[in-house]
Amino acid sequence: MEEIVKANVDLESDFVGRMILEQGGEKFRQCIQCGMCVGSCPNGYFMDYPPRKFIAALRANMLKRVIQSNTAWTCISCFNCSLRCPSGIKITDVLIPNLREEILLEGKTTPQEVQKALENTSRYGNPLGESPRKRADWTKEIGIPVKVLPQASESVEVLWFVECYPSYNPRNILTSQAFARILNALKVNFGILGHEEFCAGDDVRLVGEKGLFEMLIEHNTKILNKYKFDFILFTDPHGYNAFKNEYPKFGVQYETMHYTEFLVDKIDKLKSLFKKKLNGTVTYHDPCYLGRRNGEYEAPRELLKAIPGLKLVEMPRNRENALCCGGGGGGIWLDSYIREHSKERLSEKRVKEAYSTGANILAVACPYDMSRFEDAIKITGYEGKLIVKDIIELIDEAM
Amino acid sequence: MKGDIFVLVEHLKGEISDITFELLSCGKAIKEQTGGTLFAILLGHNLKSLIPDLGCADKVIYVDDENLSEFSPEAYKMVLVHLLREKDFLFFLVGNTSYGMDIASALAAELEVSCVVNCKDFRFEEDNFIFITQTHGGKILNEVSVPNKAVISILPGSFSAEEGKREGSPSIEEIKSPVSLSTLKVRFKRIIEPEITDVDISKQNILVSVGRGIQSKDNIPLVEELAQLLGGVVGSTRPVIDQGWLPLSRLIGRSGKAVKPKLYLALGISGALEHQEGMKGSELIIAVNTDPTAPIFDIAHYGVEKDLFEIVPLIVQRLKERKGS
């Protein structure tokens, strides 16, 4: 009891004050402590203060305990809790990011991996710390022309916002190159921003760095305003989510589309271009930020079904029940930290689930899923038995 | 250019460090152009037994003082300023080490002579010395010319220690400290040894070393497996140690151990100068790094421009297969 009396009341009221300024932030007050969140959280079994307990602590003026616990850095922003909360509390988008912001503002207790990723993003426009001048290097020597807008003076129909991992990570670059080939085959008039493109910032936002997120929005908006295009196309669900749902809150509105929706519109044309028959059983992993967060479940499946020679099977946890790969919300940077607390990586659980369906191909539609699952396959010993491919790559292979 | 060359003898725990012999070897090479005498200056207490190892020098000036038993930058600076002020030296050579970095510039400032640091070589041209220094993490070299009289700080591994080693009997001048060292502003208290709960990597024949490219503590077991299969041990660069992924005893470089194994496998290591200093002398260096401009490739014998995570598992597999058959 004494501790409650001595607690720093200002801390809680400042925190709440910040939260209610955000869209839907005040909804946390309607928490009925049902526990739906904890139950659906894949890391709930080791998170010190999962959402229910977090809100209870907040109400009891014990926020300091939550700040000092592992909570902030064990959430992977998979959106399960937010989707299911009967009170519609903005757990993933408001509650957790504000908790993380508290820690970032304090500065000293920020995990090094997160600090490095954020410092890299603010300095180089990408969390990997790669030179911005090399952001479009992946387009060189792929044998097909890719318009990099600062140089190409014509306007384009489609602005493909490539994002960081797909531009710099060697494995994800293969997917980007395959997509360029597909767009070329479909005779789409597209362009990319090249070195002017900065991270869209969805993870920066989820990790609570509001100031950096605003900076990225300002930068990207300034760049995009230089060019004419009909809409922005994404191969990365996180970039898609940022532009579709978050940038408008800052008055920045663009037509956005994820590649699965874009390609499914052209499915007949694609079918006519398929020359090869692939051979395999494929199961599809719904990325959190395409599926649960943005409700797109069917277009990816339509595409897979259209590829000749592939048989599509479903994992038990599919669509809104899909099991997160563990890479979102900073998870891709905090792998070691989270692993220390958990019994098994989510990505390892997921590849086991994928294999159990009888599939030999695990299809993904998000760059994080790619690295997370490929690493998990190495750890679980399924190498040679299960491969990970982006839907883009499967389409490309069939052409 | 004419004049005498002076070399600072660096010693730790009663043994002369290799850098001293490298400096003597450099001093010898300079003397070939200038004539003059090659002096070695030894500061310490009860260290006469070390003098025969300094046979490469023409003369040894040995300053014995109780207050010089252990290194104090202040004590060294005071003694050397007094000594060198009297001498007509051309160059005073020190190692670009933890000791040398403290005193080289200060000495130059007090004696009002030039100073050049991070030297790795020199050239003699038209009666002038041009020193070659390394900057920008090893990516840039600079040709620096100095007028007469300079303090030159030389990177370990730049000259051959072997050529600076010679048993002999140089003429010895043993003196007391020319200045009182009883009230020093920098006083040695104690040496802190690293915890010896771990292997001594400097005694290993095979080292598999990791840098930032290893990305996470979780990837260390993979490298340990490789090291084990090769009969060696894992070492690393500073960033990995700072993150706490490996103990300090595994640090290779200026602040860590110097190693000369038969095989040094550098995985995800860029090859910063401080690290290079610790492993340059390895017999066979194979470096794996995705960055083709990484300085490690300048000193490696073989290079692989690939992601270590692509290569290492395959090597492990191959080695297991070989063991099996």
Place this chain on the structure above:
Amino acid sequence: MKIIVLTTVIPDLIEELEISPDGKSLDKTYLRYIPNELDDHALEEALLLKERHGGEVVVLALNIREETDEMLFAALAKGADKAVKINGDFEGIDNHAKAKILRKVLENFEFDLILTGVQTVEDIDGYVGPLLASYLAIPYVGVVSGVSYLKDTLLVKKELPGGLLTEMEVSIPCVLGIQAAENPPRYVAISRLRQMMRTAKLEEFQCEKEKNGKIEIKKVFKPEIAGKAEMIVGEPEEIVEKIVKILEEKGIIK
């Protein structure tokens, strides 16, 4: 404790470095400058000492590039009490001249301790720390990775080869060249940084040019490609085969 921290920006090595047409310096066209990482450590150590013992942390920097402003505001956002920007003509300046300028500016400050990163990537004519200490006639210890303050003296841990540390007692005032702070440099949230940039003021000093040391940089160039590693190319499996062969040939594996 009154602590001064000397900071500087340096070229970011992540970009390709180009040589200027006259071959005597780096081409600055695409050069990005970032805070010297070791100075970040020095600042962190200063802030930790202030948190433990009270006092004031003042950060100084020569305004050699526009990126200096952001570095100073970040220092304020981290908790420094004052940030001082020293303006002047710094074209072709070396560490001797920098140290002389700093000595002049420091006449305006009282201090117990001066911390700075032990080195930067650009040092040629010596290091700023020991040069400044000499000009100020105060002691210097470098390659320091731990500082404790006990009743008017400092206890510092100096790194030696082989993972050894030597602990030394240093009288104040003094200059310390920091190799590593006890904790990694803390994070500055961008919102805090921007807030500082909007509201805080940097103290400014104008300084006269000082003489460089007596050395001359005749040429700046990139190391030669010759003598580099023999690159092993091909598919990963091919590369591994070649590596295994080399190891066999050298008798490293049977």
